[in-house]
Amino acid sequence: DAGVTQSPTHLIKTRGQQVTLRCSPKSGHDTVSWYQQALGQGPQFIFQYYEEEERQRGNFPDRFSGHQFPNYSSELNVNALLLGDSALYLCASSYWGLAGDEQFFGPGTRLTVL
Amino acid sequence: DQQVKQNSPSLSVQEGRISILNCDYTNSMFDYFLWYKKYPAEGPTFLISISSIKDKNEDGRFTVFLNKSAKHLSLHIVPSQPGDSAVYFCAAFGTTGNQFYFGTGTSLTVIP
Numbered sequence: 534d535a536g537v538t539q540s541p542t543h544l545i546k547t548r549g550q551q552v553t554l555r556c557s558p559k560s561g562h563d564t565v566s567w568y569q570q571a572l573g574q575g576p577q578f579i580f581q582y583y584e585e586e587e588r589q590r591g592n593f594p595d596r597f598s599g600h601q602f603p604n605y606s607s608e609l610n611v612n613a614l615l616l617g618d619s620a621l622y623l624c625a626s627s628y629w630g631l632a633g634d635e636q637f638f639g640p641g642t643r644l645t646v647l
Numbered sequence: 648d649q650q651v652k653q654n655s656p657s658l659s660v661q662e663g664r665i666s667i668l669n670c671d672y673t674n675s676m677f678d679y680f681l682w683y684k685k686y687p688a689e690g691p692t693f694l695i696s697i698s699s700i701k702d703k704n705e706d707g708r709f710t711v712f713l714n715k716s717a718k719h720l721s722l723h724i725v726p727s728q729p730g731d732s733a734v735y736f737c738a739a740f741g742t743t744g745n746q747f748y749f750g751t752g753t754s755l756t757v758i759p
Contacts, residue, residue, distance in 0.1 A: 573656075573751065574752075575651070575736050575738075575752055576736070576747075578746045578748070581746070589745050589746050591746060623690055623691070625690070637692075637693075638683075638690030638691045638692070639690050640689050640690050641690055
């Protein structure tokens with residue numbers, strides 16, 4: 534079991550560009566959540582996808598969007614990048630409706646915006 | 648607004664002694680609390696959880712205590728081992744908001 538995988542590991546972009554991050558959930562999981570972890574901060578919830586629909590959303594602007602595919606993998610898209618978007622982006626997978634102790638995190642994608 | 652707070656950014660403990668990590672929250676609607684451990688270059692991994700109907704939950708060397716009136720929880724690690732050195736995040740979940748809120752983390756160093 535490969536667990537939760539994310540790609541790429543690191544990414545460098547410039548302000549105003551767009552970026553796409555990818556996540557493959559743990560085998561058997563159907564729900565994907567995305568988090569942003571800025572330096573020195575805890576993970577902040579961006580949104581959650583289940584059955585290819587956004588089910589919950591945190592306090593993030595519309596520049597942050599996502600998608601879930603039929604195989605449960607997911608993408609996070611960020612448009613019009615700002616310097617403040619530099620962070621570690623974590624993906625977590627779970628079964629829909631289960632408690633948080635069943636949420637498994639990937640290693641993250643480190644995004645640097647110059 | 649930071650609804651979950653960990654006021655100690657770092658903690659150093661001798662091997663074999665007790666480590667106590669603290670967490671405070673502001674939202675009384677939170678009803679489920681978790682602790683995650685994070686090593687460098689890895690994602691957070693679940694450690695232990697507690698429901699708001701309990702005030703204590705144990706799992707081996709790890710015990711979480713919840714004081715609802717004080718909106719405070721703590722993680723006790725006894726005895727501490729060098730492999731416990733990591734960043735620890737507490738997280739809270741409320742069915743009304745239906746999302747997890749994480750603290751800023753405490754970096755624990757266990758000195759051999």
